[in-house]
Amino acid sequence: MSEYVEKETTKAIVCDSLELYTSEYDILCDAIDNIPPADVVPVVYSEWMENENFDDGFWTCSACGFVSEADAAPYLYRYCPHCGAKMQAEG
Numbered sequence: 001m002s003e004y005v006e007k008e009t010t011k012a013i014v015c016d017s018l019e020l021y022t023s024e025y026d027i028l029c030d031a032i033d034n035i036p037p038a039d040v041v042p043v044v045y046s047e048w049m050e051n052e053n054f055d056d057g058f059w060t061c062s063a064c065g066f067v068s069e070a071d072a073a074p075y076l077y078r079y080c081p082h083c084g085a086k087m088q089a090e091g
């Protein structure tokens with residue numbers, strides 16, 4: 001299974017755990033910067049909010065404003081059907 005990390009986080013953790021001369025730090029950071037990026041899309045998180053402009057049972061995606069008429073939207077959709085944001089579980 002692949003795992004993905006952010007380069008800046010990697011640099012901070014690696015460099016904080018070693019005592020490096022500035023030149024060594026620069027070489028390490030350059031090496032990390034030169035790692036080819038993976039084709040990964042960051043996860044966008046959202047949540048269903050009860051829509052107060054409509055009757056009960058309308059829900060709005062907090063990320064894109066999409067309004068779902070499905071009364072059970074928070075239970076039906078783990079991802080927004082419009083923008084694809086990952087819905088946070090309540091509680």
Ligand SMILES: [Zn+2]
Pocket residue numbers: 046061062063064065066080081082083084085
């Ligand atoms: Zn959305």
